[in-house]
Amino acid sequence: MSPAFPVPVRPVIQQPPMVEEVLDDAERETLKARIKTLMKQQDAVLVAHYYTSADLQDLAEETGGCVSDSLEMARFGHAHPAKTLIVAGVKFMGETAKILNPEKRVIMPDLGAECSLDLACPADEFTAFCDAHPDRVSVVYANTSAAVKARADWVVTSGIAAKIVKYLHQQGHKLLWAPDRHLGDYVQRITGADMLLWQGSCVVHEAFKAEALKKLRTEHPDAAVLVHPESPEAVIALADVVGSTTQLIEAVRTLPNPEFIVATDNGIFHKMHAAAPGKILLEAPTAGEGATCTSCAHCPWMAMNGLRKLVAVLENGGNEIHIEESIRARARLSIQKMLDFAAAEKAGHIQLGD
Structure with missing residues (x-):
C-alpha cells in the first residue's frame, strides 16, 4: 500500500495582464x-x-x-x-x-x-508526490518544467496521452498523473486506468462554460464543437471532436460542417482559417455562470x-534557455520513451486493443 500522502490542493495561479502587441x-x-x-x-x-x-x-x-x-x-x-x-x-x-x-x-x-500548468507543478512538490507513491508510474504532460520531466517516468502530449496510459494500464501499472486535472480526468475516463491526479489546470481551457456552450450550439445547429481535452468534463461532454491542437485543425479541414465552435486558445484560429478558408469559426464561450472574465480564450503568457x-x-x-545537463539528460529519457512508443505504435509493433 502506498504511504499516506494527500493529492496536492488545487494551486492558485496569478496570471499577468493581457497585453497583446499592436502594430501598424x-x-x-x-x-x-x-x-x-x-x-x-x-x-x-x-x-x-x-x-x-x-x-x-x-x-x-x-x-x-x-x-x-x-x-x-x-x-x-x-x-x-x-x-x-x-x-x-x-x-x-x-x-x-x-x-x-x-x-x-x-x-x-x-x-x-510561463504556463499556468507548469507553474502549478513545482518540481520539489512533484518529487515528494512521486516519492510517496513508489509503486506508481509517473506520467506528466508536456506542459511541465525540465525538472519535472526529469523526475517523471513518461512525458506525453495531449495527442498521445490516452494511448500511452492505456498501454501502461494494460501492463498492470498504477499511475501518477500531472499536472492538468481535466486532461488527466479525461484520459482516466476513457482508459479506465488507476490514476492519482495532480490538481493543476490551464487558465484558458478551464474558463470555457458548458451552459453557455449549449446555448451557442442551439444558435448554430450546423456547427461542430471542437474541444481540447484540457477543458472541464462538462465542456468535453458537448464535443463532436476532442483532440490536440493539431487534431482540431485537421477536424476543421476535413469535416463537412460549415461552422465550428472551438474550445481552445483563439490563437489557433489563424492556422484554422489557413487550413479551411471557407469555414466559419466561433469562440467557445468563457462568459456565463461562474465566469471571471468576458472572454478568456487567449493565454496572457503567449x-x-x-x-x-x-x-x-x-x-x-539574452533570453537563452539553459538546463543543467543532469536534468536535461534525465528529461530526455522520459521524452524519448514517448517518441519510441509513437514510432512503435505507428509501425504496428504495439497493439492496444479495445
Whole structure:
C-alpha cells in the first residue's frame, strides 16, 4: 500500500495582464525585415506555437520555420540545420527544444512567458508526490518544467496521452498523473486506468462554460464543437471532436460542417482559417455562470511574444534557455520513451486493443 500522502490542493495561479502587441503595417514590415536579416546573420530558425500571434506564425513560415504544437516544434528544431532555435511560445516549450537539442542555442522573445500548468507543478512538490507513491508510474504532460520531466517516468502530449496510459494500464501499472486535472480526468475516463491526479489546470481551457456552450450550439445547429481535452468534463461532454491542437485543425479541414465552435486558445484560429478558408469559426464561450472574465480564450503568457521583443533579443542577446545537463539528460529519457512508443505504435509493433 502506498504511504499516506494527500493529492496536492488545487494551486492558485496569478496570471499577468493581457497585453497583446499592436502594430501598424509599416512597423510590422520594418520589424519583419530586420528580423529576417538578423536570423540569417545568426543562422537561426523560428518555431512558433499555434497560440502565438498571426505575425509570428506568418514570420515562421516565411522564413522556413515551423508553426505547430510544442513537441513538433522541438522535433523540427532538432532536424533543422540552424545553430540557433528561436522558440515563440511559453517557457516549457523552449526547455523542451533545449532538451532535444542540447548542442543548439535556444532563445525566446520573453523568458517570462510561463504556463499556468507548469507553474502549478513545482518540481520539489512533484518529487515528494512521486516519492510517496513508489509503486506508481509517473506520467506528466508536456506542459511541465525540465525538472519535472526529469523526475517523471513518461512525458506525453495531449495527442498521445490516452494511448500511452492505456498501454501502461494494460501492463498492470498504477499511475501518477500531472499536472492538468481535466486532461488527466479525461484520459482516466476513457482508459479506465488507476490514476492519482495532480490538481493543476490551464487558465484558458478551464474558463470555457458548458451552459453557455449549449446555448451557442442551439444558435448554430450546423456547427461542430471542437474541444481540447484540457477543458472541464462538462465542456468535453458537448464535443463532436476532442483532440490536440493539431487534431482540431485537421477536424476543421476535413469535416463537412460549415461552422465550428472551438474550445481552445483563439490563437489557433489563424492556422484554422489557413487550413479551411471557407469555414466559419466561433469562440467557445468563457462568459456565463461562474465566469471571471468576458472572454478568456487567449493565454496572457503567449501574448508576451511579439515582433518587437524578437528584434530586441536578436540585437542584444539574452533570453537563452539553459538546463543543467543532469536534468536535461534525465528529461530526455522520459521524452524519448514517448517518441519510441509513437514510432512503435505507428509501425504496428504495439497493439492496444479495445
